[in-house]
Structures are given as C-alpha cells and as structure tokens.
Amino acid sequence: MESLASVRLAGELDLSNVSSLRAKFASIDGPAVVDLSDVTYLDSTALNELALLRRRVGTVALVVASPNVRRTLEIVGFSTSFRIVTKREELG
Amino acid sequence: MTTDPTDLAATIAEGVPYHVWVVRADGSIEYNNQQFRDYTGLSEEQALANEHRVALVHPDDRDAVTARWNAAFATKEPCEVEFRLRGRDDRYRWFLGRIAPLHDAAGAVTRWVGTGVDIDGLRESAEWMRGFVETAPQLIWVSRPDGLVEFWNRRMIDFTGVTPDPQTGIDWARVLHPDDASPARDAYAYALAHGTSFEFQYRLRRHDGAYRWYLARAEPMRDAGGTPIRWFGSATDIEERKRSEDAMALLLDATAIIASEREIDATLAAVSELAVRELAETCTIYRPGADGRMEISVLGSRDAERERTIRPMLRRYPPRATDPVRVVMTRDEARLIEHVADAERAAIAQDEGHLALLDRLGTSSVIIAPLSARGQAFGALHLARYDSSRPFDAQDLRTAQLLAGRLSGAMDGAQTRESERRLAETFQASALPSRLPAPPGIEIKAIYQAAEVGVNVGGDWYDAFEISPWRLVLSVGDVIGKGVNAAATMSLIRHGIRFAAQRGQEPAEILKAVDAALKAENPDLTATAFVAIMDIRESRIRYASAGHPPAALRLPLSGRTRLLNVEPAPPLGTWPANTLPRVEAAPLAYGSLIAMYTDGLTEFDRDPIEGERLILEALRDEAAYASTNPARYLRDAVLAGRRVHDDVAVITLAFGRREGWTFEAPDAMEAEPARGAFGRWLENVADGDVYSATVIFGELVGNVVRHAPGPIEMRAEWQGSDLVLHVLDRGRGFAPSLHLPEDGMSENGRGFFIVDALSRRVNVNASRQGTHVRAVLPVTRKARAA
Structure with missing residues (x-):
C-alpha cells in the first residue's frame, strides 16, 4: 500500500500537545497509516482525533507496538474501525 | 287694557324700569309701556304693530327670537331670549326678553306678558371680562x-x-x-x-x-x-419646577442607594437602573479595563432588544481615544449632545458594520459625564434617549453631572475601602503563623479572609504548633473590638496561648492565663477563643472554649459529623475571679477531620444554628476530607461566595492521613504535566497496572478541563488496600456516560468509559460547589516503598 499517507507519532499524546497532533492530521487528505510505535502514552484526547481522522479520510491503519496502547484502543472498540498491526511491514 | 292711573297693574307696568308688553292669545299686541316707547322711539300706534317691533330686533338675532317666541306660543310655556334691540338713537343694545302666559279659571291661555331688561351694560362688562380671561x-x-x-x-x-x-x-x-x-x-x-x-x-x-x-x-x-x-x-x-423636583428626587434616591449598598458593582447597577427609570432610556457606565480599553461595566436599558444590540456592539467596537466617551474622560468635562447628527455617528463608526448598527440604534440625544474624584478618572456615565421628540436639555445635563458626582464618590470610597481591606488582610496574614506543622500522618490547612474595613477590623486568628513530637496545639479566636489595637491584641493572645502551652499547661489553664494577660495589657478589649490540645500517641483531643463556637468533627469512613461541644467560659478578659473553664475530651480515630473556625463563618446571616448546620453538612461530604485544602473547602461550601461583614478564619486537621500524593492548581490544564510526577510516585509505592492508573489520571484531568474549566484538586490516598484517586472541581456536575458513544467515530464521549473500564470502582458525586470523582486505581500497595 505504497500510496497511503503516513504519519509517525512519538512520546505522550495528551491534552497538552493535542494542537500539534491536530496539525499533523490536518495535512492528511486520504487513507493513511498512523505509526504509534514510539508512543508511550495515549488517552481519549488522541482517540478523539483518530476518530475524526478516520471519519474524514475513510481508511486508517495503526501501527501499535506498546501492549498498553493497544489495550486502550481495544477498550474503545477501535480494533473494528481501524486496521491495527504491530509492525509496519504487515501492511505490505 | 286701560291707562287708568288708579289701576295698580297699570301703575306697575308703567313704573318699572324695563319694557313691558302684553300679547293677546291670537298673537296681536295689546299693550306697551312708556319705557319701551321711549327707548325705541316708536309711537303708541307703531308699537302695537308686530312688524315694527320685529324690525327693531338686530337682523342676526331675528331668527332666534322668532323661533323662541313661536316655540313658547306652541308649548304655552314661559321662555326667555337675549337679543339686540335698536333704540331711537339707532344704536343696538342687548336685552333679556321674557314672556309668560296668563291663564283663565278654565286653564286656557288668555294673554302673554312680556318683559325686556336692558343687559347691555352687563354684557359689556362681560365682554371686558372675557377679554381679560382670554389674554x-x-x-x-x-x-x-x-x-x-x-x-x-x-x-x-x-x-x-x-x-x-x-x-x-x-x-x-x-x-x-x-x-x-x-x-x-x-x-x-x-x-x-x-x-x-x-x-x-x-x-x-x-x-x-x-x-x-x-x-x-x-x-x-x-x-x-x-x-x-x-x-x-x-x-x-409648573414644568420647570417639576423637573427640578424630579431631578432632586433622583439624586436623593441615588444617594440612598449608594449609602446602602456595600458592593460597588451592585451600586452601579442599581443607580443605572434608577437612571433608566427616571432620566434616560439607556445608561452605560464605562470603566477602563485591565488593558486600558474602555469596557462596559454596567448597561441598563428600558428595551431588552436594544440592550442585546448595544452590548456586543460595544464589545466589538470599544470607544477609541477620539470618541466622545474617551474625550469626556480625558478632559474631565461633561458633554451634552441634544440631537445626534449623522456626521457624529459617522465619526464614531469604526467600519461599515458599526455604522449600520449605530444607524439602526438611532440614538437621538446623549449626555456623557466623567466619573472622577480627587484627580483620578474612574470612567464615564453615558445616558441616551432614542425619542427625538424628547431630547436632553441643560437641566438634564446638570442632573447627570450631579449623579456622576455621587457615583464618583462611591467609586472612590470603594477603591479606598478595597485597598484598606487588602492592607488589613496583609497585616493579618503576616501576623498569622507562617508555617503550619506537618507531623507524619497529620495534615493541617487553614484560611483567613478579611472582612471589609469599617465593620470588624482584624482580630481573628488561627494557630497550630507542636509542643512535643506527639503533642499539637490548635487555637482559633476572635478579638471583639476595632482598630489596630484589635490586631495587636490578637497577636498578644496568640502568643500568650503559645507561651502557656509550651509550659505544659492544659486548655483550661491556658485560657485562664490569657484572660489575666488581657486584663492586664488591654483591659478594654475582649476576645473569644477555642483551644485544643491533641495527643497523637493517645489519639485524643482535649479542648476548652471561652465564648467561642464549638469545633466540628468528621468521623472516618462513615463521614458522620458532630460538634465538639463544651460549656464555654465567658469571653477572655471578662472572667470573674476563680473561673475554671470546663474541658472536654474526645477520641480521634484515624481518618478523622477536625474543623475549628470563627463566627464569621457561621453568623453571616445572623443565624448561628443554621451556620453550624451548614458546616456539618459540608463536612459530611467526602469531598471535604479528600480536598487538598479542607479549610478552604469548608469556607466555600458554607459561604458560597457571599461577601461577609466579619473576618473568617478556619483551620482543619486531618488525623491519620495515609501517605499519599496531592496536587492542586487554579487551572486544571496545569494538572496535565503533573501526570508524569504522579506516575513516578506511583511506581515507587505500588505494584499492578500503573500505566492504566496514569491513563485514569489523564482522563479525569481532561474531563475537568473540558467540562469544568477552573481550579482542580487531586489526591491519591490509600484506603485500606485500595488506592483512591480523588479529583475535585468547581463544575456543576456531569452525567457520567458509562457507554461508548453510539457513533463509533464520535469525536468525544469516550473518556469516562475508559475510566470506568480501567478502574476497580468509580463514583461521581456532585454538590453545590463542585464535583468529586473518586476512582479506585488498579494497583496494590508495594510491600515496602522502593
């Protein structure tokens, strides 16, 4: 899926940096891959932005390395709306 | 009729000074008297002819006279009519003519007797009178x-x-x-x-x-x-007189409002309302804002629609330096614009949109008066009328200036009172203990709030100090009196208590010593006080009161509350000799919370019973114990933002507090970065899903930022084997949504669901003063801190 837009995020995603997150997502205008491999913390702030992105562009795949982050995504049912992989290569 | 002089009737008819005539039933004239003939110049023969008589009546009156005579004959009723009759000198004079019928025995009319009275002179004076009256x-x-x-x-x-x-x-x-x-x-x-x-x-x-x-x-x-x-x-x-009276009444009312209201904002609002009732259709009070821009402090209007237009307009287009409002302020000179011209509106308009709004408003007459005192400008008073048939005039300008003068005085006074109050508060604060003891497991918090100067100046205190590693003394009190003396006396008492306590004395002796000192040093002042000595090893507290309200106690877990009642001794400084105050004792269980306070907290409505009830009610709430500052929490819960006329001091002691983590900030956003510190602390003391605990932390902070922006208090505390995270905000509460939003890709609504999913248990409790969320974190206590 070489034609997908790609965004790489890192560190903690919370209220204090949500505006830069929004800016990054705003530049995406089609199906995308959001790489969360280096994200150490994620809560509903980022979940809301992911939901908005997904609604806008239709298809979003997430690369998730941390089991903690994965668990959060699963609790809110994102595993059904997003394709979640542990490694980028899995997307082909 | 004969003219026999012996005939009485004839004598009368000829003798009276007016015209007399007799008409037969058929309408022909039977008789005239000499007066008539002399006046008209008619001969006897002529006078008996109707046409001659009629010819003498003024042409303009003939129709009326004929009509009345005919009506009389028809109805056989007397009648009278005024008409002009021409005399022998060809001059017309006014006469009042009367005619009355004579009846025979059978009731038929036999004759008509007529009289004519010269009323010309009367009418002339009537004319003169009329002329006078007209002019x-x-x-x-x-x-x-x-x-x-x-x-x-x-x-x-x-x-x-x-x-x-x-x-x-x-x-x-x-x-x-x-x-x-x-x-x-x-x-x-x-x-x-x-x-x-x-x-x-x-x-x-x-x-x-x-x-x-x-x-x-x-x-x-x-x-x-x-x-x-x-x-x-x-x-x-009496227009002028009435206007003066009205202006006078307006100023008296304004003066009464200013005298009775303590709060300047309420004063301005009330006076503006008054101005809108009596003088103008809108009243706007401008004051310079923090950044120098002119802001509306108060806007009163008879018309709600107009108010809805003006407010946002002024917010968007605040007056510029060249606009009349600012010019009036800088020059300190009032201005009257009787009729607002298009050119003036155009000069004020900052863009087309603004001009359109101004045109729509259609202000027709304006008065602007400066609000200033002693060389300091406070703002401007702006009055407007929209009815062009009632413009402001010079008298209105004078009234407005006098009103502005009164307001300026009030604003000057308020400013002075405010700076004096801050001064007193600073002085008091510096006279209060700078540090409160914090032995292990004990958390002492206190607040002091000064009343407005002029009511009860200074005099309240709180104190807490250790006299040994396991004995702690707490005191609160209230000096009754005014002035700097009261503040100095407060200091004297506080230190007197310290001195006596450090010498090992019990509450009763401590109070007695202070009573003696007060009598010796400041015999004209008295004070109330509540002293408690806490023994940490024995988990007991012993206390005594000198005319002071009782302390309140919150029991752990159940949250039940009660007052620490003790029969009070009289106020300090008034004790009769040999007074021995009662002392009571109470056990203190781990997790208890004690609150001591001064009567400013309970007597704001002059109902101390109600005040005490409010304290106990507020204490019952777990939020009071979880709060990072229970003293402040209690003050806010009981006073609920009321301005009080007395000082308020509150000191709380939480006993047996477990090791925990606290954080508070005036702006919840500041709590976000604290998550890192929380996580690190947690890792040191707990095992289990620390990551999820930090997510719970983050979600709860986010919740406050989104729904109740403002102050936040956070406390993580062990309760048995549970680590409870308390979050307190000042919001109005929210209905926690424990389900995911129906729209899976909704942009919000997940936060609380996550908190609920990750916590062992979560509760939300909303009260009048805020929301308290307590979440049991998914962690267990480490065996021993790392």
Whole structure:
C-alpha cells in the first residue's frame, strides 16, 4: 500500500500537545497509516482525533507496538474501525 | 287694557324700569309701556304693530327670537331670549326678553306678558371680562356641574390646539398624558360630586405633541342657596419646577442607594437602573479595563432588544481615544449632545458594520459625564434617549453631572475601602503563623479572609504548633473590638496561648492565663477563643472554649459529623475571679477531620444554628476530607461566595492521613504535566497496572478541563488496600456516560468509559460547589516503598 499517507507519532499524546497532533492530521487528505510505535502514552484526547481522522479520510491503519496502547484502543472498540498491526511491514 | 292711573297693574307696568308688553292669545299686541316707547322711539300706534317691533330686533338675532317666541306660543310655556334691540338713537343694545302666559279659571291661555331688561351694560362688562380671561397668562376654563366644559380661554386653545365642542365639551383623554388622564378625571369628578375644590398636577399635551406639567385648580361658583352652578378653573405651567423636583428626587434616591449598598458593582447597577427609570432610556457606565480599553461595566436599558444590540456592539467596537466617551474622560468635562447628527455617528463608526448598527440604534440625544474624584478618572456615565421628540436639555445635563458626582464618590470610597481591606488582610496574614506543622500522618490547612474595613477590623486568628513530637496545639479566636489595637491584641493572645502551652499547661489553664494577660495589657478589649490540645500517641483531643463556637468533627469512613461541644467560659478578659473553664475530651480515630473556625463563618446571616448546620453538612461530604485544602473547602461550601461583614478564619486537621500524593492548581490544564510526577510516585509505592492508573489520571484531568474549566484538586490516598484517586472541581456536575458513544467515530464521549473500564470502582458525586470523582486505581500497595 505504497500510496497511503503516513504519519509517525512519538512520546505522550495528551491534552497538552493535542494542537500539534491536530496539525499533523490536518495535512492528511486520504487513507493513511498512523505509526504509534514510539508512543508511550495515549488517552481519549488522541482517540478523539483518530476518530475524526478516520471519519474524514475513510481508511486508517495503526501501527501499535506498546501492549498498553493497544489495550486502550481495544477498550474503545477501535480494533473494528481501524486496521491495527504491530509492525509496519504487515501492511505490505 | 286701560291707562287708568288708579289701576295698580297699570301703575306697575308703567313704573318699572324695563319694557313691558302684553300679547293677546291670537298673537296681536295689546299693550306697551312708556319705557319701551321711549327707548325705541316708536309711537303708541307703531308699537302695537308686530312688524315694527320685529324690525327693531338686530337682523342676526331675528331668527332666534322668532323661533323662541313661536316655540313658547306652541308649548304655552314661559321662555326667555337675549337679543339686540335698536333704540331711537339707532344704536343696538342687548336685552333679556321674557314672556309668560296668563291663564283663565278654565286653564286656557288668555294673554302673554312680556318683559325686556336692558343687559347691555352687563354684557359689556362681560365682554371686558372675557377679554381679560382670554389674554391672562393662565389657562382658564369654565365647566358646568356635570363636567361639560363650556369655555376655554384663548391661551388654552392655542396651547392645546383643541377647541371645546359646544355639545360635548372636551375629551380630556386627548389633551392629558395617558398616565394622568384617568386619575385627573376621577379627581375632577369627585370635586364636582362633592362640591369641593379641585387641585391636580398633570401633563397637558401641547399642540405639537410635547407634554408639559401643569398645576390645575378649580373652584365652584355657588348660587344664593350654596349650590355650585359653575366651576372656574385655571392651570399654571409648573414644568420647570417639576423637573427640578424630579431631578432632586433622583439624586436623593441615588444617594440612598449608594449609602446602602456595600458592593460597588451592585451600586452601579442599581443607580443605572434608577437612571433608566427616571432620566434616560439607556445608561452605560464605562470603566477602563485591565488593558486600558474602555469596557462596559454596567448597561441598563428600558428595551431588552436594544440592550442585546448595544452590548456586543460595544464589545466589538470599544470607544477609541477620539470618541466622545474617551474625550469626556480625558478632559474631565461633561458633554451634552441634544440631537445626534449623522456626521457624529459617522465619526464614531469604526467600519461599515458599526455604522449600520449605530444607524439602526438611532440614538437621538446623549449626555456623557466623567466619573472622577480627587484627580483620578474612574470612567464615564453615558445616558441616551432614542425619542427625538424628547431630547436632553441643560437641566438634564446638570442632573447627570450631579449623579456622576455621587457615583464618583462611591467609586472612590470603594477603591479606598478595597485597598484598606487588602492592607488589613496583609497585616493579618503576616501576623498569622507562617508555617503550619506537618507531623507524619497529620495534615493541617487553614484560611483567613478579611472582612471589609469599617465593620470588624482584624482580630481573628488561627494557630497550630507542636509542643512535643506527639503533642499539637490548635487555637482559633476572635478579638471583639476595632482598630489596630484589635490586631495587636490578637497577636498578644496568640502568643500568650503559645507561651502557656509550651509550659505544659492544659486548655483550661491556658485560657485562664490569657484572660489575666488581657486584663492586664488591654483591659478594654475582649476576645473569644477555642483551644485544643491533641495527643497523637493517645489519639485524643482535649479542648476548652471561652465564648467561642464549638469545633466540628468528621468521623472516618462513615463521614458522620458532630460538634465538639463544651460549656464555654465567658469571653477572655471578662472572667470573674476563680473561673475554671470546663474541658472536654474526645477520641480521634484515624481518618478523622477536625474543623475549628470563627463566627464569621457561621453568623453571616445572623443565624448561628443554621451556620453550624451548614458546616456539618459540608463536612459530611467526602469531598471535604479528600480536598487538598479542607479549610478552604469548608469556607466555600458554607459561604458560597457571599461577601461577609466579619473576618473568617478556619483551620482543619486531618488525623491519620495515609501517605499519599496531592496536587492542586487554579487551572486544571496545569494538572496535565503533573501526570508524569504522579506516575513516578506511583511506581515507587505500588505494584499492578500503573500505566492504566496514569491513563485514569489523564482522563479525569481532561474531563475537568473540558467540562469544568477552573481550579482542580487531586489526591491519591490509600484506603485500606485500595488506592483512591480523588479529583475535585468547581463544575456543576456531569452525567457520567458509562457507554461508548453510539457513533463509533464520535469525536468525544469516550473518556469516562475508559475510566470506568480501567478502574476497580468509580463514583461521581456532585454538590453545590463542585464535583468529586473518586476512582479506585488498579494497583496494590508495594510491600515496602522502593
């Protein structure tokens, strides 16, 4: 899926940096891959932005390395709306 | 009829000084007297001919006379009529003619007897009178006893532009102000019915539609029997006098408002309301804001629609330096704009949108007066009218200036009081302990709030100090008195308590020592006090009171509350010799919370029972114990933002507090970065899902930021084997949504679901002063801290 837009995020995603997150997502205008491999913390702030992105562009795949982050995504049912992989290569 | 001089009737008819004639039943003339013939110059023969007589009646009166005579003959009733009769000198004079029928025994009319009285002189003086009445500078009217207005003088007609109708008189509703018409008519009707004088102040409508105040008076003219037959009234213009009285009343009302309101914002609002009732249609008070821009402090308007236009307009287009409001302020000179011209509006307009709004508003008359005192500018008072038929005038400007002067005085006073209050608060605060002890497991918090200066200056205190590693003394009190002396005495008492306690004395002896010291040092002042000594090893507290309200206690877990009652000794400084105050004791369980306070907290409504009830109610809430500052929490819960006239001091002690983590900030956003510190602390003391605990932390902070922006308090504390995270905010509560949003890709609504999913248990409790969320974190206590 070489034609997908790609965004790489890192560190903690919370209220204090949500505006830069929004800016990054705003530049995406089609199906995308959001790489969360280096994200150490994620809560509903980022979940809301992911939901908005997904609604806008239709298809979003997430690369998730941390089991903690994965668990959060699963609790809110994102595993059904997003394709979640542990490694980028899995997307082909 | 004969002319026999011996005939009595003939003598009378010839002797009386008026015309007499007799007419037969068929209408022919039987007799005239000499007076008639002398006046008219007719011969006896001529006088007996009807056509001669008629020819002598003034042409303009002939029809009326003939009609009346004919009507009389037809109805066989007497009648009278006024007419002009030509004399021998060819001059016409006014006569009052009367004719009455004579009946025979059978009742048939046999003759008519007529008389004519010269009333010309009377009418002339009547004319003269009329001329006087017409031109007199009063408004004059005459009405019949049934109220019908017969006559209005020229001035009345010219002023009102209305003429009385001969049949219907005057419709008072047309010429009086709508608010005055009914009461005036009722008063007049009363006077007519009871035959009394009439006096009333009303607004009379001028021909151009403007109203002016008049004082109307009417008196009855009575006949010989005392019955009123006509009412003569006059009205004087009292517009100027009334305006002065109204202006005076307005200023008196404003002065009363200023004297009774303590809070300057409430004063400005009330005076503005007054101005809008009496003087203007809108009143705007401008004050410079923090950044130098002019802000609306108060806006009052008779028309809500207008207010909705003006407020956002002024927010978007605040007055510039060249606009009249600012110019008035800088020059410290009031300005009257009687008629706002298009050019003026254009000069103020900052863009087309602004101009359109100004045109739509259609302000027609403006007064701006500066608010300033002692060389300092506070702002400006702006009054506006929108009815172009009622512009402001010079008298209104004077009134506005006087009003602005009163307001300026109030604002100056408020500012002075505020800086004095802050000074007193600083002084008090510096006289209070700078540090509160924090032995292990014990958390002491306190707040002090100064009242406005002038009511009860200074004098309240709180204190807490250790006299050994396991003994702690707490005290609160209130010096009764005013002035700097009170503050100094407060210090004396506080240190007296410390001194006595450090010498090992118990609460009763401590109070006794202070009573003695007070009598010796400041005999004219007295004070109340509550002293408690806490023994940490024994988990007990012993306490005594000198005229002071009891402390309150919150029990752990159940949250039940009670007062630490003890029979109080009299206030310090008044004890009779040999007074020994009672001392009570209470056990203190781990997790208890004690609150001591001064009566400023409970007596703000002069109902100490209600005040105590409010304290206990607030204490019962777990939020009081979880709060990072229970003293502040209690103050806020009980006073609920009220400004009080007395100082308030509150000190709380939480006993047996477990090791925990706290954080507080005036802005919840500041708690977000604290998550890192929380996580690190957690890792040191707990095992388990630390990551999820930090997510719970983050979600709860986010919740406050989104729904109740403002202060936040956070406390993580062990309760048994549970680690509970408490989050307190000042919001109005929210309904926690424990389900995911129906729309899976909704942009919010997940936060609380996550908290619920990750916590062992979560509760939300909303109260009047905020929301308390407690989440049991998914962690367990480490065996020993790392």
